[in-house]
Amino acid sequence: MYICICNAIRETDLRRAAQVTNGDAEAVYATLGKQPNCGQCLVDAQSILFEEREMNCETVSA
């Protein structure tokens, strides 16, 4: 599923990048060589980043 239509960023790409990049959605987009255009995806992208990092912390601490 695409999270960012403007940049064709898939949810899987975002989750993978979240594991190796700190910062907000814009920072993660930059890691992918992208930058927000319309900005409509940023709230959802930020939620996914938070969720992915939370899951990663639980896995590491378990």
Ligand code: FES
């Ligand atoms: S949908 Fe991501 S910047 Fe437009």
